[in-house]
Amino acid sequence: MDILLTLARWIDHLNDRFGIIAKYAVIASCLISAGNAVIRYSFNISSNAWLEIQWYLFAACVMLGASQVLRLNEHVRVDLFYGRLTGHGKVYVDLFGLIFFLVPVMSVMLWLSWPLFLQKLASGEMSSNAGGLVRWPAVLMLPLGFAMVLLQGLAEIVKRIAWLMHRYEMDIHYERPLQ
Template sequence: MVKRPILALIHILESFTEWTGKLISWLTLFMVLVVVAVLVLRNIFGFSAIPLQESVTYMHGIVFMLGAAYTLKHSDHVRVDVFYHRFSHRKKALVDMVGFLILLLPVCIFLIVYSLDYVIFNWKIKEGSSQPGGLPYLYILKTLLLALPITLIIQGTAQFLHNLAYLLGWKPLPHGAEEDTATAPQVTGDKELHHG
């Protein structure tokens, strides 16, 4: 049956996004520690640590580019919501599915196609830092231009399948609805308590 493989695939894709998001979130702590170290070395010891300074840029790039899919998974992207919050779960699922097909997926494919030759060229020449003594791995950092759309496609596909599974009756709620119900205030219960 098709149901079981699709539900398993949703779990695998969303687990990948969750795992990578939690893993790279630790880089924010390391960024703070490295920035403090750079400031101490520069202002107290008069030592300019270029590799450390550049490592902050690398970590920031990784957090921003690879954290986008994790942010998408938890519906934390900035959203101009005029009508969406009033929609039923079914309409929200349909809107999210259409949004993936006509917005997210084409933009991600465009980014991959547009960046692929550039990233390959940088790997061929092994581009490094323009600063003396800087990190020699700029080509790896530029690979994030491909990692961003790929991870977004992975999470977008998971959400698309999750919503499809909901519409087919295989899941009780569409993607993101669990978080909405968990964080929503229990107004009905309070009213019943006051009237009871």
């Protein structure tokens, strides 16, 4: 279990780094958007590349930030009874969702998105818009994001099993019921 917990901590650390990239992608996207608007309305100059880089950065924000959201346990849950559960109940529900939903879905999405990325990389496909950008960097966010969520899901499984075995301390939200 110690080796698996070390691996889980390494995955957490890696996702912390991708979370930082996602955070800066949001800031860069906002600055580019504002700068593009100012230049377009002040000088009547615009480029599709500036518009496309915004959605590339948004893709990075969403796909690289998703694993960090899972790591911090801040993801959205639509569950009528989860909030009323305490410690073990929440962990068992989490484990069920991670094992039977998150891991299989992320595996399939990774499997499907990787060939798409390789195709875009090999072809050097460009946007059809005038002044558009090459597409593969945006498409790379798909398999990379799915892989990071899959890894974080595996790390969360390890941490929850270790918690059940009294080998790992988790956040207090598992200790008290929702009022």
